[in-house]
Amino acid sequence: MANQDVEMTDAGDPASHYQGLIRADSRWRNLPDHDGPPVKPPGDVYDVLIYIRDGTLYTPEKLGQAVFQAASKAEFQSTNYRSNPLGGVMTRGLIGNDDANKIIREMDELIRLGRTVYTSPMALGDWIDTMFAHRYRPSLLHDDVNKAGTLRRVLDWADCWAAVRYRFLNFHLRDHPQHYELMDQKNYTDSGNRANDMVHESSVEGDCTIGGAYWLTKAERSLYKLTYGLRVSEGVRLRTLSTWNELPTSLQRMFEWIIRFINSYINWKEGRIRPRVRMLWNKLDTANVRYGQFIECVKTLIQDAIVQKKIYTQTWQNFTRATAGMRNAVRNSPLNAGDQGVPQAFMDSWPQERFKPHLSNDPIAPPRTDMFSL
Secondary structure: OOOOOOOOOOOOHHHOOOOOOOOOHHHHOOOOOOOOOOOOOOOEEEEEEEEOHHHHHHHHHHHHHHHHHHOOOOOOEEEEEEOOOOEEEEEEEEOOHHHHHHHHHHHHHHHHHHHHOOOOOOOOOOOOHHHHHHHEEEHHHHOOOOOHHHHHHHHHHHHHHHHHHHHHHHHHHOOOOOOOHHHHHHHHHHHHHHHHHHHHHOHHHHHHOOOOOOOOOOOHHHHHHHHHHHHHHHHEEEEEEHOOOOOHHHHHHHHHHHHHHHHHHHHHHHHHOOOOOOHHHHHHHHHHHHHHHHHHHHHHHHHHHHHHEEEHHHHHHHHHHHHHHHHHHOOHHHHHHOOOOOOHHHHHHOOOOOOOOOHOOOOOHHHHHHHEEE
16 A cells, blocks of 8 residues: 655645735734733824714714714724834724724634634645645545535544554454453453454445545555446445435435445355355356346446436346346355355345344345336
8 A cells, every 4th residue: 555645735825815814914913812801002092993883874974973973982992903114013002982892803703713723824725625635536525515524534534443453452352361351241342343344344335435545556446346346436426326315215225225235245255255265266156247247237227316316117127137146146156055153044035134233124125216217
Protein backbone atom coordinates (compact mmCIF):
# COMPACT_ATOMS: atom_id res chain seq x y z
CA MET A 1 0.00 0.00 0.00
CA ALA A 2 1.45 3.32 -1.04
CA ASN A 3 1.71 5.80 1.81
CA GLN A 4 2.12 9.42 0.82
CA ASP A 5 3.33 12.30 2.94
CA VAL A 6 1.48 15.40 1.86
CA GLU A 7 2.00 19.01 2.84
CA MET A 8 -1.08 20.84 4.03
CA THR A 9 -1.56 24.32 2.58
CA ASP A 10 -4.39 26.81 2.58
CA ALA A 11 -6.73 26.43 -0.40
CA GLY A 12 -6.33 29.57 -2.50
CA ASP A 13 -5.03 32.99 -1.56
CA PRO A 14 -7.13 34.38 1.32
CA ALA A 15 -6.16 37.94 0.35
CA SER A 16 -8.22 37.59 -2.82
CA HIS A 17 -11.41 36.56 -0.98
CA TYR A 18 -11.40 38.29 2.41
CA GLN A 19 -10.07 41.80 1.84
CA GLY A 20 -12.26 43.30 4.57
CA LEU A 21 -11.14 40.75 7.15
CA ILE A 22 -7.39 40.97 6.62
CA ARG A 23 -7.09 44.77 6.83
CA ALA A 24 -4.63 45.83 9.52
CA ASP A 25 -7.39 47.59 11.44
CA SER A 26 -10.13 45.00 10.89
CA ARG A 27 -12.15 43.87 13.87
CA TRP A 28 -11.64 40.26 12.77
CA ARG A 29 -7.88 40.54 13.22
CA ASN A 30 -7.83 42.61 16.39
CA LEU A 31 -10.77 41.62 18.58
CA PRO A 32 -9.46 40.07 21.82
CA ASP A 33 -10.33 36.42 22.42
CA HIS A 34 -11.80 37.03 25.88
CA ASP A 35 -15.56 37.60 26.05
CA GLY A 36 -15.73 39.84 29.10
CA PRO A 37 -17.08 43.38 29.44
CA PRO A 38 -15.31 45.90 27.15
CA VAL A 39 -12.48 47.88 28.70
CA LYS A 40 -12.43 51.60 27.86
CA PRO A 41 -9.12 52.50 26.20
CA PRO A 42 -7.23 55.61 27.42
CA GLY A 43 -7.84 58.99 25.78
CA ASP A 44 -10.67 61.43 25.32
CA VAL A 45 -11.25 60.91 21.59
CA TYR A 46 -13.98 58.42 20.67
CA ASP A 47 -15.44 56.88 17.54
CA VAL A 48 -19.22 57.11 17.24
CA LEU A 49 -21.57 54.54 15.74
CA ILE A 50 -25.27 55.35 15.52
CA TYR A 51 -27.83 52.92 14.17
CA ILE A 52 -31.31 54.24 13.31
CA ARG A 53 -33.95 51.62 12.60
CA ASP A 54 -36.27 52.30 9.66
CA GLY A 55 -34.34 55.48 8.87
CA THR A 56 -35.89 55.91 5.42
CA LEU A 57 -39.27 56.55 7.05
CA TYR A 58 -37.95 59.86 8.39
CA THR A 59 -37.79 63.12 6.47
CA PRO A 60 -34.20 64.32 6.08
CA GLU A 61 -34.78 66.93 8.79
CA LYS A 62 -36.30 64.47 11.27
CA LEU A 63 -33.64 61.87 10.48
CA GLY A 64 -30.98 64.43 11.38
CA GLN A 65 -32.79 65.13 14.63
CA ALA A 66 -33.03 61.42 15.43
CA VAL A 67 -29.29 60.96 14.80
CA PHE A 68 -28.50 64.00 16.99
CA GLN A 69 -30.71 62.70 19.83
CA ALA A 70 -29.14 59.24 19.64
CA ALA A 71 -25.65 60.71 19.61
CA SER A 72 -26.38 62.91 22.61
CA LYS A 73 -27.36 59.82 24.59
CA ALA A 74 -24.59 57.58 23.23
CA GLU A 75 -22.63 55.59 25.78
CA PHE A 76 -19.37 53.65 25.67
CA GLN A 77 -20.07 50.30 24.04
CA SER A 78 -16.82 48.75 22.90
CA THR A 79 -13.33 49.35 21.50
CA ASN A 80 -12.68 50.19 17.87
CA TYR A 81 -9.49 49.36 15.97
CA ARG A 82 -7.94 51.74 13.44
CA SER A 83 -4.75 51.93 11.42
CA ASN A 84 -2.06 54.02 13.04
CA PRO A 85 -0.32 56.38 10.59
CA LEU A 86 2.91 55.65 12.44
CA GLY A 87 2.44 51.92 11.98
CA GLY A 88 0.47 49.19 13.71
CA VAL A 89 -3.02 49.56 15.09
CA MET A 90 -4.41 52.10 17.54
CA THR A 91 -7.53 51.70 19.62
CA ARG A 92 -10.38 54.11 20.18
CA GLY A 93 -13.32 53.91 22.49
CA LEU A 94 -16.53 53.32 20.54
CA ILE A 95 -19.68 55.04 21.76
CA GLY A 96 -23.13 54.55 20.30
CA ASN A 97 -26.79 53.97 20.94
CA ASP A 98 -28.33 50.70 22.12
CA ASP A 99 -29.20 49.50 18.60
CA ALA A 100 -25.61 50.07 17.47
CA ASN A 101 -24.43 48.13 20.52
CA LYS A 102 -26.54 45.14 19.46
CA ILE A 103 -24.92 45.18 16.01
CA ILE A 104 -21.42 45.31 17.49
CA ARG A 105 -22.18 42.50 19.96
CA GLU A 106 -23.52 40.29 17.17
CA MET A 107 -20.43 40.99 15.05
CA ASP A 108 -18.14 40.06 17.95
CA GLU A 109 -20.03 36.80 18.55
CA LEU A 110 -19.71 35.87 14.88
CA ILE A 111 -15.99 36.65 14.92
CA ARG A 112 -15.41 34.46 17.95
CA LEU A 113 -17.50 31.71 16.38
CA GLY A 114 -15.46 31.95 13.19
CA ARG A 115 -12.26 31.64 15.18
CA THR A 116 -13.32 28.19 16.34
CA VAL A 117 -12.60 27.10 12.75
CA TYR A 118 -9.99 29.61 11.61
CA THR A 119 -7.68 29.83 14.60
CA SER A 120 -5.34 32.26 12.86
CA PRO A 121 -6.99 35.46 11.56
CA MET A 122 -4.76 35.39 8.47
CA ALA A 123 -5.25 31.68 7.68
CA LEU A 124 -8.64 31.85 6.04
CA GLY A 125 -8.19 29.08 3.48
CA ASP A 126 -10.59 26.14 3.48
CA TRP A 127 -8.35 23.68 5.26
CA ILE A 128 -11.09 21.04 5.39
CA ASP A 129 -11.31 20.86 1.61
CA THR A 130 -7.53 20.97 1.35
CA MET A 131 -6.95 18.05 3.69
CA PHE A 132 -9.64 15.95 2.01
CA ALA A 133 -8.38 16.77 -1.49
CA HIS A 134 -4.89 15.55 -0.57
CA ARG A 135 -6.22 12.20 0.62
CA TYR A 136 -9.32 11.35 -1.41
CA ARG A 137 -10.01 11.29 -5.12
CA PRO A 138 -12.45 13.89 -6.52
CA SER A 139 -14.98 11.19 -7.42
CA LEU A 140 -15.29 10.24 -3.76
CA LEU A 141 -15.65 13.84 -2.59
CA HIS A 142 -18.20 14.72 -5.29
CA ASP A 143 -20.33 11.78 -4.13
CA ASP A 144 -20.84 13.49 -0.76
CA VAL A 145 -23.76 15.82 -0.17
CA ASN A 146 -21.65 18.16 1.96
CA LYS A 147 -18.49 18.32 4.04
CA ALA A 148 -20.34 16.96 7.04
CA GLY A 149 -20.97 13.75 5.09
CA THR A 150 -17.30 13.44 4.16
CA LEU A 151 -16.20 14.14 7.73
CA ARG A 152 -18.71 11.61 9.04
CA ARG A 153 -17.23 8.93 6.79
CA VAL A 154 -13.70 9.80 7.85
CA LEU A 155 -14.70 9.49 11.50
CA ASP A 156 -16.42 6.17 10.75
CA TRP A 157 -13.15 4.93 9.25
CA ALA A 158 -11.32 6.11 12.37
CA ASP A 159 -13.76 4.08 14.50
CA CYS A 160 -13.14 1.05 12.31
CA TRP A 161 -9.39 1.43 12.69
CA ALA A 162 -9.82 1.61 16.45
CA ALA A 163 -11.83 -1.62 16.27
CA VAL A 164 -9.04 -3.27 14.27
CA ARG A 165 -6.50 -2.42 16.93
CA TYR A 166 -8.90 -3.54 19.68
CA ARG A 167 -9.22 -6.88 17.90
CA PHE A 168 -5.45 -7.37 18.19
CA LEU A 169 -5.50 -6.67 21.93
CA ASN A 170 -8.54 -8.90 22.49
CA PHE A 171 -7.30 -11.90 20.51
CA HIS A 172 -3.75 -11.59 21.84
CA LEU A 173 -4.97 -11.91 25.42
CA ARG A 174 -7.32 -14.83 24.67
CA ASP A 175 -4.32 -17.15 24.56
CA HIS A 176 -2.36 -15.42 27.30
CA PRO A 177 -1.68 -17.78 30.25
CA GLN A 178 -2.48 -15.06 32.79
CA HIS A 179 -5.50 -13.42 31.13
CA TYR A 180 -7.35 -16.08 29.13
CA GLU A 181 -9.96 -16.56 31.89
CA LEU A 182 -10.74 -12.84 31.87
CA MET A 183 -11.11 -12.90 28.10
CA ASP A 184 -13.56 -15.81 28.34
CA GLN A 185 -16.12 -13.44 29.86
CA LYS A 186 -19.00 -12.79 27.51
CA ASN A 187 -18.55 -9.02 27.19
CA TYR A 188 -14.95 -9.52 26.02
CA THR A 189 -15.71 -12.39 23.66
CA ASP A 190 -18.66 -10.53 22.12
CA SER A 191 -16.75 -7.28 21.55
CA GLY A 192 -13.76 -9.16 20.19
CA ASN A 193 -15.91 -11.22 17.85
CA ARG A 194 -17.62 -8.10 16.53
CA ALA A 195 -14.25 -6.53 15.77
CA ASN A 196 -13.10 -9.78 14.20
CA ASP A 197 -16.18 -9.91 11.96
CA MET A 198 -15.49 -6.40 10.75
CA VAL A 199 -11.94 -7.37 9.76
CA HIS A 200 -12.79 -10.66 8.07
CA GLU A 201 -16.23 -10.13 6.56
CA SER A 202 -17.19 -8.88 3.13
CA SER A 203 -18.34 -5.27 2.69
CA VAL A 204 -19.06 -4.44 -0.95
CA GLU A 205 -20.70 -1.19 0.17
CA GLY A 206 -17.82 -0.10 2.41
CA ASP A 207 -14.76 -1.21 0.48
CA CYS A 208 -15.72 0.89 -2.55
CA THR A 209 -15.14 4.07 -0.54
CA ILE A 210 -11.66 2.94 0.47
CA GLY A 211 -10.90 2.77 -3.25
CA GLY A 212 -11.33 6.54 -3.32
CA ALA A 213 -8.29 7.15 -1.13
CA TYR A 214 -5.03 8.28 -2.74
CA TRP A 215 -2.97 5.88 -0.66
CA LEU A 216 -4.29 3.05 -2.84
CA THR A 217 -2.45 2.72 -6.14
CA LYS A 218 -4.32 1.85 -9.33
CA ALA A 219 -3.16 -1.77 -9.02
CA GLU A 220 -4.32 -1.92 -5.40
CA ARG A 221 -7.72 -0.44 -6.30
CA SER A 222 -8.18 -3.26 -8.82
CA LEU A 223 -8.42 -5.73 -5.91
CA TYR A 224 -11.97 -4.48 -5.39
CA LYS A 225 -13.05 -5.71 -8.82
CA LEU A 226 -11.16 -8.98 -8.39
CA THR A 227 -13.09 -9.55 -5.16
CA TYR A 228 -16.60 -8.33 -6.02
CA GLY A 229 -16.70 -8.32 -9.84
CA LEU A 230 -17.59 -4.60 -9.79
CA ARG A 231 -15.49 -1.55 -10.45
CA VAL A 232 -15.09 0.85 -7.53
CA SER A 233 -17.42 3.34 -9.25
CA GLU A 234 -20.06 0.63 -9.70
CA GLY A 235 -19.84 -0.26 -6.03
CA VAL A 236 -20.37 3.39 -5.14
CA ARG A 237 -23.48 3.51 -7.36
CA LEU A 238 -24.84 0.34 -5.76
CA ARG A 239 -24.37 1.77 -2.28
CA THR A 240 -25.86 5.14 -3.26
CA LEU A 241 -28.96 3.60 -4.85
CA SER A 242 -29.71 1.72 -1.62
CA THR A 243 -30.39 5.05 0.10
CA TRP A 244 -31.25 7.34 -2.82
CA ASN A 245 -34.42 9.22 -1.89
CA GLU A 246 -35.36 9.78 -5.53
CA LEU A 247 -35.95 6.05 -5.88
CA PRO A 248 -39.13 4.39 -4.61
CA THR A 249 -38.65 2.67 -1.27
CA SER A 250 -39.15 -0.77 -2.83
CA LEU A 251 -36.20 -0.20 -5.19
CA GLN A 252 -33.99 1.08 -2.37
CA ARG A 253 -34.75 -2.10 -0.42
CA MET A 254 -33.94 -4.20 -3.47
CA PHE A 255 -30.47 -2.66 -3.70
CA GLU A 256 -30.02 -3.13 0.06
CA TRP A 257 -30.82 -6.80 -0.46
CA ILE A 258 -28.35 -7.05 -3.36
CA ILE A 259 -25.61 -5.68 -1.11
CA ARG A 260 -26.37 -8.30 1.56
CA PHE A 261 -26.58 -11.04 -1.06
CA ILE A 262 -23.17 -10.17 -2.52
CA ASN A 263 -21.63 -10.04 0.96
CA SER A 264 -23.19 -13.40 1.82
CA TYR A 265 -21.65 -15.00 -1.26
CA ILE A 266 -18.18 -13.52 -0.68
CA ASN A 267 -18.33 -14.58 2.98
CA TRP A 268 -19.35 -18.09 1.95
CA LYS A 269 -16.49 -18.33 -0.56
CA GLU A 270 -14.02 -16.91 1.94
CA GLY A 271 -15.05 -19.48 4.54
CA ARG A 272 -14.62 -22.39 2.12
CA ILE A 273 -11.35 -21.44 0.45
CA ARG A 274 -9.23 -19.95 3.22
CA PRO A 275 -9.09 -23.01 5.52
CA ARG A 276 -8.23 -25.33 2.65
CA VAL A 277 -5.74 -25.82 -0.13
CA ARG A 278 -5.97 -23.10 -2.73
CA MET A 279 -6.06 -25.74 -5.45
CA LEU A 280 -9.71 -26.31 -4.51
CA TRP A 281 -10.50 -23.19 -6.55
CA ASN A 282 -11.68 -25.32 -9.47
CA LYS A 283 -14.57 -26.53 -7.29
CA LEU A 284 -15.86 -22.97 -7.35
CA ASP A 285 -16.21 -22.90 -11.13
CA THR A 286 -20.01 -23.22 -11.17
CA ALA A 287 -20.56 -20.71 -8.38
CA ASN A 288 -18.14 -18.24 -9.96
CA VAL A 289 -19.87 -18.47 -13.33
CA ARG A 290 -23.27 -17.92 -11.70
CA TYR A 291 -21.92 -15.01 -9.69
CA GLY A 292 -20.57 -13.39 -12.85
CA GLN A 293 -24.00 -13.68 -14.47
CA PHE A 294 -25.61 -12.25 -11.33
CA ILE A 295 -23.23 -9.24 -11.28
CA GLU A 296 -24.01 -8.45 -14.94
CA CYS A 297 -27.71 -8.37 -14.03
CA VAL A 298 -26.95 -6.09 -11.08
CA LYS A 299 -25.13 -3.66 -13.39
CA THR A 300 -28.20 -3.53 -15.63
CA LEU A 301 -30.44 -2.92 -12.61
CA ILE A 302 -28.19 -0.03 -11.56
CA GLN A 303 -28.39 1.50 -15.01
CA ASP A 304 -32.19 1.18 -15.15
CA ALA A 305 -32.59 2.75 -11.72
CA ILE A 306 -30.31 5.70 -12.50
CA VAL A 307 -31.80 6.47 -15.92
CA GLN A 308 -35.53 5.95 -15.37
CA LYS A 309 -35.98 5.19 -11.66
CA LYS A 310 -37.81 2.02 -12.67
CA ILE A 311 -36.77 -1.49 -13.69
CA TYR A 312 -37.48 -3.03 -17.06
CA THR A 313 -39.57 -6.19 -16.70
CA GLN A 314 -37.02 -8.19 -18.70
CA THR A 315 -34.22 -6.89 -16.47
CA TRP A 316 -36.09 -8.07 -13.38
CA GLN A 317 -36.76 -11.51 -14.86
CA ASN A 318 -33.09 -11.93 -15.77
CA PHE A 319 -32.11 -10.81 -12.28
CA THR A 320 -34.40 -13.26 -10.46
CA ARG A 321 -33.19 -16.11 -12.68
CA ALA A 322 -29.57 -15.19 -11.97
CA THR A 323 -30.34 -14.99 -8.24
CA ALA A 324 -31.89 -18.47 -8.28
CA GLY A 325 -28.89 -19.82 -10.17
CA MET A 326 -26.58 -18.34 -7.56
CA ARG A 327 -28.54 -19.85 -4.68
CA ASN A 328 -28.50 -23.31 -6.23
CA ALA A 329 -24.80 -23.12 -7.05
CA VAL A 330 -23.88 -22.20 -3.48
CA ARG A 331 -26.25 -24.66 -1.80
CA ASN A 332 -25.03 -27.56 -3.97
CA SER A 333 -21.34 -26.67 -4.09
CA PRO A 334 -18.97 -29.58 -3.41
CA LEU A 335 -17.10 -27.23 -1.08
CA ASN A 336 -19.94 -27.60 1.43
CA ALA A 337 -19.12 -31.28 1.96
CA GLY A 338 -17.49 -31.98 5.28
CA ASP A 339 -18.22 -28.57 6.78
CA GLN A 340 -17.75 -28.68 10.52
CA GLY A 341 -20.61 -27.26 12.57
CA VAL A 342 -22.66 -26.08 9.59
CA PRO A 343 -25.91 -28.08 9.41
CA GLN A 344 -27.37 -28.91 6.01
CA ALA A 345 -30.53 -27.03 6.98
CA PHE A 346 -28.46 -23.87 7.00
CA MET A 347 -27.09 -24.47 3.51
CA ASP A 348 -30.59 -25.29 2.25
CA SER A 349 -31.74 -21.82 3.29
CA TRP A 350 -28.67 -19.87 2.14
CA PRO A 351 -28.33 -16.83 2.01
CA GLN A 352 -30.45 -16.54 5.15
CA GLU A 353 -27.64 -16.47 7.71
CA ARG A 354 -29.30 -17.97 10.78
CA PHE A 355 -26.14 -17.79 12.87
CA LYS A 356 -26.07 -13.99 12.58
CA PRO A 357 -28.93 -12.48 14.62
CA HIS A 358 -28.70 -9.08 12.92
CA LEU A 359 -29.34 -10.74 9.55
CA SER A 360 -31.86 -13.36 10.68
CA ASN A 361 -34.78 -11.66 8.91
CA ASP A 362 -33.09 -11.46 5.52
CA PRO A 363 -35.33 -12.92 2.82
CA ILE A 364 -34.02 -15.82 0.79
CA ALA A 365 -35.32 -14.23 -2.41
CA PRO A 366 -34.94 -10.56 -3.42
CA PRO A 367 -37.74 -8.29 -2.19
CA ARG A 368 -40.50 -7.79 -4.73
CA THR A 369 -40.85 -4.40 -6.39
CA ASP A 370 -43.80 -3.14 -8.44
CA MET A 371 -41.76 -0.39 -10.10
CA PHE A 372 -41.56 -1.95 -13.57
CA SER A 373 -41.36 -0.52 -17.07
CA LEU A 374 -42.05 -2.54 -20.22
